[in-house]
Amino acid sequence: DGGITQSPKYLFRKEGQNVTLSCEQNLNHDAMYWYRQDPGQGLRLIYYSQIVNDFQKGDIAEGYSVSREKKESFPLTVTSAQKNPTAFYLCASTGTSGRALNTGELFFGEGSRLTVL
Amino acid sequence: DAKTTQPNSMESNEEEPVHLPCNHSTISGTDYIHWYRQLPSQGPEYVIHGLTSNVNNRMASLAIAEDRKSSTLILHRATLRDAAVYYCILSAAYSGAGSYQLTFGKGTKLSVIP
Numbered sequence: 520d521g522g523i524t525q526s527p528k529y530l531f532r533k534e535g536q537n538v539t540l541s542c543e544q545n546l547n548h549d550a551m552y553w554y555r556q557d558p559g560q561g562l563r564l565i566y567y568s569q570i571v572n573d574f575q576k577g578d579i580a581e582g583y584s585v586s587r588e589k590k591e592s593f594p595l596t597v598t599s600a601q602k603n604p605t606a607f608y609l610c611a612s613t614g615t616s617g618r619a620l621n622t623g624e625l626f627f628g629e630g631s632r633l634t635v636l
Numbered sequence: 637d638a639k640t641t642q643p644n645s646m647e648s649n650e651e652e653p654v655h656l657p658c659n660h661s662t663i664s665g666t667d668y669i670h671w672y673r674q675l676p677s678q679g680p681e682y683v684i685h686g687l688t689s690n691v692n693n694r695m696a697s698l699a700i701a702e703d704r705k706s707s708t709l710i711l712h713r714a715t716l717r718d719a720a721v722y723y724c725i726l727s728a729a730y731s732g733a734g735s736y737q738l739t740f741g742k743g744t745k746l747s748v749i750p
Binding site: 559560562564609610624627629630 | 672677680682738740
């Protein structure tokens with residue numbers, strides 16, 4: 520089945536360490552997104568990419584970096600510059616065919632929960 | 637982006653209908669109304685969307701006010717699996733040519749009582 524796979528599901532990090540969260544999709548979607556969610560809050564956009572080798576900052580990009588070398592993959596690195604990285608991270612994608620073309624429906628992964636010790 | 641207002645929480649008894657309201661008084665003529673829901677510790681999932689007319693699908697119905705300043709998500713028979721946070725979001729029409737950024741507020745936390 521097509522979908523979005525995020526890994527790891529849970530991750531613990533010591534302060535000062537960089538960590539990379541993986542996001543892979545086999546939906547043939549062009550656009551991919553990273554969101555951050557804090558407890559009891561909505562989702563905030565970190566970065567998004569419309570096409571391979573191109574990405575733009577979202578509302579809270581500071582302390583994060585991304586790459587888009589392949590259409591299927593959009594990894595997020597949480598750097599040591601991110602002062603409060605403990606959160607739930609969600610990856611999403613949007614397609615350009617079928618139902619996604621008409622609605623812009625976002626397809627989400629299961630999320631990665633990062634805890635800084 | 638135009639803003640939406642939703643109640644923080646609602647309760648429903650199992651197997652009864654649920655009406656989740658959303659106010660969007662500053663909606664523009666081309667904004668679509670989307671609903672997503674998020675189960676605990678999962679990513680949000682699409683529920684339904686509409687522009688002007690009421691919409692039905694296998695998950696829910698969307699009732700849109702005539703002036704489009706409010707809408708209501710209707711779950712016809714609530715089940716325990718419907719307990720989730722429901723987000724009402726506005727966005728411009730998706731052109732298919734690029735990214736599509738939806739802004740998720742805090743939503744309404746729906747509790748279903750057995």
